[in-house]
Ligand SMILES: Nc1ncnc2c1ncn2[C@@H]1O[C@H](COP(=O)(O)OP(=O)(O)OP(=O)(O)O)[C@@H](O)[C@H]1O
């Protein structure tokens with residue numbers, strides 16, 4: 001069980017100063033346990049801010065978020081996050097980055113090794129175990145980021161544009177892999193993206209946000225059957241949803 | 252590979268060349284008929300002074316005394332700087348408590364403490380080591396604090412969201428992320444150690460490189476003075492190079508080339 005709820009959340013940066021900036025207003029959302037939700041919206045509408053608050057990196061100025069009824073305060077390994085920026089530790093090799101989570105939680109050498117093998121394979125970085133991050137491309141580093149969070153096995157997976165920097169093929173492969181991992185582990189996934197096709201392909205529900213301040217414009221329930229296959233991307237149901245959502249975004 | 256070797260060789264050759272030109276120019280000036288060798292000793296005299304002092308054993312004793320002071324002061328000063336700097340840079344409460352103090356003391360040149368240290372502790376070995384310790388600590392701690400404050404937030408956030416405790420983030424993220432700054436702190440501290448050492452020995456020491464400089468001035472042994480200057484330069488250079496090598500080893504992960 002890992003259900004996240006966002007209740008009457010409003011967030012203002014630098015509240016009470018002349019630079020006060022309300023980035024999120026009246027957000028009410030529910031992410032059922034084991035569901036896959038995407039959040040789309042124009043740049044600057046507060047998607048990353050919302051995700052970071054769910055991760056517990058800072059508190060909203062008003063309202064609250066709960067995980068299984070308990071108010072979210074501070075970070076916890078149950079809520080893992082893939083950041084929009086590159087967050088790979090440059091002073092650790094690829095393998096050491098991947099096993100960072102298990103290591104700080106006291107996993108044995110053998111367990112760390114197992115996690116490294118499993119997740120390096122999963123994100124397609126075999127052969128790069130002992131490389132330094134500076135020797136990888138931007139997209140490869142992103143995959144280290146993703147593998148590192150997977151290896152830490154959180155119940156809730158917060159992903160902030162994780163596949164933004166990848167080429168189409170790698171992206172499609174990682175999307176399918178993500179769905180597979182998700183199906184097996186029943187994690188609650190909250191996924192921010194600018195790519196409508198990606199959102200539709202992956203999600204149970206899609207939250208469309210409007211900007212300044214960020215509000216919820218629409219929630220789309222995606223009724224496409226699972227498991228999803230790449231051929232579905234071209235079906236009329238799929239494209240109808242895409243057209244509908246596209247018209248909803250601020251252009 | 253071949254190209255890199257070529258560049259390295261080119262670099263070494265050019266460096267040696269510029270030193271050779273300066274030495275040759277110096278030697279040429281000393282060979283002019285109106286040169287007073289007591290003011291500008293020719294290079295052979297300087298070298299002779301080196302061997303005379305080696306034979307007498309005085310250079311070894313001197314160098315030993317000075318290096319001992321440098322190492323001890325440097326070691327204590329930088330160790331304290333790393334410990335205190337990490338704590339100040341990472342824990343807000345400690346920062347608020349200690350940082351104003353460091354900021355207040357920082358602009359005072361360490362040599363300004365010489366009189367008070369002599370009054371309190373006398374012209375003793377302890378006083379000289381203490382002075383070098385203070386100098387090393389002050390320049391190093393500032394770098395360590397800066398390093399801890401420049402740890403990119405996203406690394407801290409990434410570690411925290413993976414469930415790392417505040418102390419684990421400190422140990423596994425903040426300290427490694429700050430190492431480039433910390434190593435720079437060490438290198439600046441080493442330079443400060445030499446400056447302070449010579450000054451301290453000029454004023455208050457019965458031995459050491461600074462003392463030999465002073466002795467050279469008193470008895471007008473210009474070749475000895477020149478010889479000691481070269482020795483100090485060479486020692487400081489070797490130590491800095493050693494540090495750079497260590498830095499390179501520790502920083503293999505870093506994007507920076509040097
Ligand atoms: N720490 C902060 N302090 C002040 N303002 C901030 C801070 N972080 C973000 N903002 C502001 O909040 C707004 C929303 O930022 P956020 O990063 O959440 O947007 P986003 O929806 O993720 O955009 P993008 O799609 O470009 O990533 C922006 O206007 C930004 O300037």
Ligand SMILES: [Mg+2]
Pocket residue numbers: 047048049084160
């Ligand atoms: Mg963002």
